Amino acid sequence: MKQTMKDIEVLLTEITDEQDARFSELLQDERKGVQRLIAKWRKQKEQTERERAVFIEMSQFEQTLRATGIQYIAGVDEVGRGPLAGPVVAAAVILPPDFYLPGVNDSKKLSEAKREEFSRYIKEHALTISVGIVDADVIDTVNIYQATKQAMQKAIQGLTIQPEHLLIDAMELPLELPQTSIIKGDAKSISIAAASIIAKVTRDNMMKELGEQYPAYGFERHMGYGTKEHLEAIETYGILPVHRKSFAPIKEQL
Template structure:
C-alpha cells in the first residue's frame, strides 16, 4: 500500500542517508508532490553540509590548539564599547572539543531570536562560562579601552575551569595565560562567537531592565547606542547615572 504524502513528509524528516531503503522506495514514487519533497530533502542536506563546513572552518584555531595537547580553550569577547549608556559586558566561554552548534556566528550577524536560541544552547553545552561587567561610572573613570580589558579579565577569572589558552577578539590581556588575539574573532572562531553571544544577550537583557527603570529613554530599543531617539531623550530629560559622561555627545549635553 502506497504511503500518503504526509507519511512520506514525516519519513523524510528522519531519514539521513539516501541509501536508506525507505528513501529508495520514496524515490520510485512518481507523484509530483512526493518528488518535490525529495528535492526539498536534497536541498536541506546540502544546506546542512555547507553549515558543517562553515562550522569546521570556524574551528580551525581550536583544532590547531587541541593538536598541540591543549585541553581547555576559552573564547573571550565583549559588547558595548560604542554605546552612550549602559555597561560594557564581556564573556569567556570554554566549549567541549566535540561541540557542534549549527548557526553559531558573530552575534551581530544573527537575529535576536537566533541569539536567544544559541544563548540557551551554549549554556547547555559549555564546560564553563564567565561574565564580566563594568559600569558606565567606571568607564568614565578609567576609559572605555581599560574598561573593556577589565570586563574581559573579570570574565576569565569567573570561569569555573582554569583555561589553558585564550582566544580573544582583537585584544591582548595582561594575564599569565597563553593567548591568541584574532582579528574579527567572533566570525573566525567558534569559542569567540559563543562568548560574543553570551555577552550580547546578557547586555541586551540588562539594557531592557534599564528601559523599565528609565522609561523615557528607549534603552530596550537602542541598547544605549546614540540613535536620534536616544539623543533627543537626553536633550529632553537629561543625563541618567547610566550614561557615559566622558563620551562626547553626552559630555556636551550635560547642563
C-alpha cells in the first residue's frame, strides 16, 4: 500500500540527506503530489544551506576575536536616529560561542513577526542583554549623534558581564574598552544584528504604547518617522512632548 501524502510530509521532516535510502524510494514514486513535496523539501534545504552560509560569514568578526582568546564580545547597535518623535534606543548583546540563529540579519530587513520571534530567541540564549534609551528632550539638548552615543554607552554599562571587546555599528565610543566600528555592521556581524533586533523591537513597542497614549498621531504605524500621516497629525493636533523640537520640519513650527 502506497504512503499517503501526509505520511510522506512527515517522512520528509525526518530525512536530512538525499543519500537516505527512504529518499531514494520517494524519488521512484511518480505521483505529482510526491514530486511536489520533494521539490519543496529541496528548496527548503537550499534555503537552510544559504542561511547557514550567511550566518558563518556573519560570524567572522566574532570567530577572529575568539581565536585570540577573547570570550565576551558585545554587539552594539541603535535604532531611531531619523524619526521626528520618540527616543533613540540602543542595545548591547553578548552571545555565547555556540549561538546559532539562521536567518538573523539587519532588523530593518526582517518582517515584524520574524523580528519578534528572533528577539524572543536572542533573549533566551544570550549571555546578557541591555538596552539604553535616550528621550527626545535629551536629543534636542545634545543633538542626535551625541544622544546615540549616550544610548549605546548606557546599554553597554547595563550588561551583567563586562565585555572584553565591542563590535559597534558605524560608531566609535569614548570608552576604554577595545572596540571595532563596522560600517553596516548589522549585516556583517551576528552580535550587532542581534543588538539591532533587540533595539528595534524595544523601540517599536515603545512607539505602540505612544500610539495608545496619543491615538490621533498613528505612532504604532509610522514609529515616529516623518510620514504624510504623521506630518498631517502634527499640523492638525500640534506638537507633543515626545516630538524632537530640534528636527525639521518641527522646529520651523515652533
